[in-house]
Amino acid sequence: MAVISNFVRKKTIPYRFSEKHKDYIRRCKKCSYNVAEGAVRAGKTVDNVFAFAHELKTTPDRIHLATGSTMANAKMNIGDCNGMGLEWIFRGQSHWGKYKDNEALFVKGPATHYKQKIVIFAGGAKEDSYKKIRGNSYGMWIATEINLHHDNTIKEAFNRQLAAKRLKVFWDLNPDNPRAAIYSEYIDRYQKQEEEGNFPGGYNYMHCTIYDNINITEERLHEIESRYDVNSIWYMRDIKGMRVVANGLIFRRFADDISTKKFSFAIKDKPKDIMEINLGIDFGGSGSGHSFTATAITRGFQMVIPLASERISCKDESGNAIEIDPDMLGRMFCNFVQRILSRYGYVTVVYADSAEQTLIAGIRSSLRKNGLGWVRVENALKTEINDRINATSILMAQGRFAYMDGECDSLVNALCTAVWDPKELTRNVRLDDGTSDIDSLDSFEYTIERQISQLIRYG
Structure with missing residues (x-):
């Protein structure tokens, strides 16, 4: 030393x-x-x-x-x-x-x-x-x-x-x-x-x-900076070292891309070098919605690509809360699984909201009844929400996030409208008051949260 x-x-x-x-x-x-x-x-x-x-x-x-x-x-x-x-x-x-x-x-x-x-x-x-x-x-x-x-x-x-x-x-x-x-x-x-x-x-x-840090070379510094969206709180904090209040759109880079109709994150061709395809389920209730997302992770943890997403609202046209029958939910999910299998040939694992063990049991039962009993369903890890947000933001900034054009409308809308809660003054909280689709964000994040350490390397 x-x-x-x-x-x-x-x-x-x-x-x-x-x-x-x-x-x-x-x-x-x-x-x-x-x-x-x-x-x-x-x-x-x-x-x-x-x-x-x-x-x-x-x-x-x-x-x-x-x-x-x-x-x-x-x-x-x-x-x-x-x-x-x-x-x-x-x-x-x-x-x-x-x-x-x-x-x-x-x-x-x-x-x-x-x-x-x-x-x-x-x-x-x-x-x-x-x-x-x-x-x-x-x-x-x-x-x-x-x-x-x-x-x-x-x-x-x-x-x-x-x-x-x-x-x-x-x-x-x-x-x-x-x-x-x-x-x-x-x-x-x-x-x-x-x-x-x-x-x-x-x-x-x-x-x-x-x-x-005199141990960081100019080349390495540029590499680390490139991981961040310069408009994000993560850049201000992690790179500039500033104490910053979170406000406004969470994924501004993505939202701006959609609003200007550049669609630079959208891809039309089937991804190559897929390493695993994970499915996520977020269960709705009390007026929120059920959400399914399928995400591909490519070899070497290079790319994260949502392949399809679907959201089932738990409100009627008048805005009143409705209940989705568990059997119907199970059939809907089996149809979603079949949609992925028909195009990509396999599913690696399903991560479901661990707070709803009864609904998870119903999903497993539906899979067995439809000849899909081999599909593995596990509890979502449900790591810190802000860690999941930060990982997604970094992937977007690095050009390592894409989505299948026309197959992920619910997730695209959720990413465009996700905002920070302006009433939270002492901590950074994603707004969850029904005005934006938190369910689709959760189901997507469940598909990658266990791989965040491999996807985001600070080295």
Whole structure:
């Protein structure tokens, strides 16, 4: 490792830090609370892992905490960190295992003077995530994507640090809605207290962008920027590192393409090199609609191509809610499956809204009755909606999204009319008040959400 203010004694990992990052890391030594906010690939997580690892060598506390939105996210970004994480810094002196039924990295060797240190990894996004970190007292806490942590987790982690002998907190995050609670309740409030000289222990804040990372070449920078629609909030946040309020059309690039009749996303010929064809079902009710979407993903996860979509309204011509008989819904879906089979020859899997297990059972029964019992129906993953939106936006910006012309009218209309909820001031929420077709968006997103990590590589 490169030597930074006596942080390490021996070069093992080829770190290269700009002066801004060096200054932040040096301040971590003196401050109890350290927050790095900025764009993707800005190097903020690497900074925190580096500083955390340095403190881990000498801290008198034995047990420490590492969190992400999910436990897997914490292990990937803090444990591995593209070869610069804790397991690499302490390679040969650490191993993964379980501590009180939690995933943990055990560290013991020359770096820690042969004293055992335990870093527990946990997820923090769900309302009840805090339960997984109860029962232990932690010395230090490192968290990645802290804005995606539930407030219950944040408060519980702080409570668990009350007995720490060397209290240290390391947070990183991409910019969020400027009115988000993570700013008003924590980050900005702490900054104000620090400026007033009223923050015991010291508060260390850094804002950085991808342009502050000296490891990113011009070619690589251009490649990363090309993934984004410059009109999207994702570009403003992930590239420019700005806190931006979401407003207006979600997929403006797509909507503008349709309104100007360019139709550059539409294709007429059958796609080549199809790797899998996934079907998605979103069940309606209370006036919303049932929606089916079939999506092709090509070899190497290069292209996402909706092949067909269909929406069955749950309202009559007067706008009154109506119920679609489950048997009728099953027949409609079987007809949709047959439509895909007749043209493309196969279906890989069906992902259905997991909230409606009775309707899923009815779909399976209908498939069996119509000689399609071999079609596999699984629960949709239902990941974070904004993660699904961001993935679709990036695919569009990269020219890796297309749709079959004339076969996806309901989905095209849904993408053109999807907007952010203007009443949500503290978080970014897709408007779902019946004025736009959220059902078709959901059924489409179910077909790709399990492949987002392969489709969108930040590398």
